[in-house]
Amino acid sequence: MVPQALWGFNLRAFLAPEDWNRIRKDAYARSGSRCRVCGGRGPQWPVEADEGWAYDDERRIQTLKGVISLCPDCHGVRHWGKTMTEGRQDAALAWMAEVNGWNHTEAARCGEQAMKQWHTRSRHTDWQCDISWAIRTYSAVPIRDGETLARELNRKFVRQAQTRVGVRAGHVTHIEHLIGER
């Protein structure tokens, strides 16, 4: 789970469009445009690029480890918090259960654990983001205003989540109090 302080801190913000396109298209090509988790493809577009991050919760550094292809359904599960704020959690839970061979309770427990982890990480605002993998692997050059853009995106995403959760108040009360604590 990406801590709230780092929402928007992604390759799309930090790199020139041509670098990001090169990296994401390479991920699609490596998987034959199939999902790395379930092997499937989406109905409207086959796959989406998912950035894999490792977390150092002590030093609060999020480090990019790679980019892979996921079908839209698996991508929705990966971005669990966003999926919940958009009210798509029922379908995503069902898909999580099916792909992992779990029952509904097991999937729901996994979702709750993820939210707990997100909550713990989001208590801190001093997270740093390390994208050196993209620079090393693809000779990508970070753009000058990347950090400014990432911060703008962060504010936008936080606002969107607050609005959505506000609109859906009562349906997702268990995350209502989590968002906007910064």
Ligand SMILES: [Zn+2]
């Ligand atoms: Zn999939």
